[in-house]
Amino acid sequence: MTAPTTSRPPARTPRPGRRRAPSGLDRARRREAAALVMPSLLPILVLSVAPLLMGVLLAFTDAELVRRPDYQFVGIDNFTRLAGNSFFWDSFRIGMIWAVAVTLLQLVAALGLALLLNSGLRLQSLTRVLALIPWAMPPVVVAIMWRMIYSPNAGPLNAFLGSLGLPDDINWLADFSTALPAVIVVGVWVGMPQTTVTLLAGLQQIPPELNEAASMDGAGAWRRFTAVTLPSLRPIVTSITSLNFIWNFNSFSLVYVLTEGGPGGRTMLPMLFTYLEAFKNRNIGYAAAMGVVLVVVVVLLLTVYLRSQFRDDRVETKKKEG
Template sequence: MTITSAVAPSPTTQDRRPRRGRQDRSSQQRREAIALVFPSLVPIVIFSVLPLLQGVWYAFTDATLRRNDTADFVGVDNFTRLAGDSFFWSSFRIGLIWAVSVTLLQLVASLGLALLLNSDLRFRSLTRLLALIPWAMPPVVVAIMWTMIYTPNGGPLNAALGAVGLPSGINWLGDFNTALPAVIVVGVWIGMPQTTVTLLAGLQQIPTELSEAAAVDGASAWQRFRNVTLPSLRPIVVSITSLNFIWNFNSFGLVYVMTEGGPGGKTMLPMLFTYLEAFKNRNIGYAAAMGVVLVIVVVLILAGFLRTQFRKETA
């Protein structure tokens, strides 16, 4: 009797061809992904990365806007000068007050408005549309409109105050004590719509069963809001607060049109101070150093804030 034995092919020989095919497909997918992403990366590199690198380079030079001027490397002289510039650090303090105040007030006001729009409100669609009006208006138009509202003689705000017997004739944008609070109110008003829309979308993603179960257990409206709604909105609140802080700290046009940093520098935000240094005093190198410092400080503040929030979530 003849016995034949079959020798199975080596596993390496069996898997070599399929594995090579998977590698080829993976390489092709990477090439296709690069080909699709590359067109969108080109404008980012040209209009964002290259100007950023150029700005960092200017921070170490004495570049100006004067004709036929040459930018010479001066090392850290601009940063040394900036460290002793009390006007810049005063504007930085005002910028922090502005950014923190506007961001927090936007969050509180937008959350209240989002809760209202998420309820069974009559004419809810019309109300949502009206809530977006500040977002649809250009910042320059908003600044001009609110400047007219704040007009000391004949402005609607002072007229309304006088009609109810309150002090009127206040120069809201010209008084040292009221200028910054006045522009903060405008900053909150113009930034509310985008925060409201974001929070409203988050509220609509919360299952209604959670609130209903809490209500069945005897939880009050405040307890349901604190224990159900807020924890569910926490990731959205952290994200939108971080973005709003960056936008508000870097804001420029609104305050420039309304006050130009006055009176007496009481509304001189750091970005406005940097703009004036660059295009009024024509010190591009020194202004670039200000921009580098502002970017570093904002990144550090946001990193600390996000680290604290993530630590609370993991605790």
């Protein structure tokens, strides 16, 4: 936080008289804590960590989905093969366009909506609930609904455009130029609620005095937004965009139902591609390698992004202090 009211507290010094060596009571407490944590840790180990490790190991084998599989360790063969797979990198590029576009648009749209919901309009509690609706719908339902909306023959979207005198025969999901943008719109729509809710919570944390003080100093609405609201929201924006990016990059069901990666592979997201490799081509070893590559790339990108965010933070804090 870079709000002017906060200043760094002096570094804590250990309280005098604090016991250094753990006593018997401490040990008992520690055992107690471990016993309490185990029930929740066990499912994580069994259901998350173990499959993850097995998946990573699979990436180094030539495993196939066949009867009585017999697979061998093949080292990094899968990865070298993957490096030369132009289809995969094509789909990777599409995945990046999709994830970046959806995440950015989600942020902008959700920020607008959050500001609106925070501005004290009438029926605020009702509209806040309405804004959550897309979140309550399963992705498959959303996709089917949007497929109907985009339908070239009988879709309400084309009917609406037609009534305005605009072209009413756009084949949204099957035209090469509109398919990816059309899918991105759906992605934005479905992901907006959680971003909105998070940003709204952030907005409510900003002390109203800050805005008042700024307007006393003669700042207009835009200046107040850029100088007070946005900087205060910074940490929240950073975390929600990172989460959204991961979520969007890995999205599957929405696009699978909307286009199945078509037309002509124009919406073939990396997760769809991996799914095809695993379940159509049945090379789960190779597909696992794709999964590993995707995870590594996402983690790298996020590290770079989060680092730059925190570095900015530090620089700004220093400036203010100095």
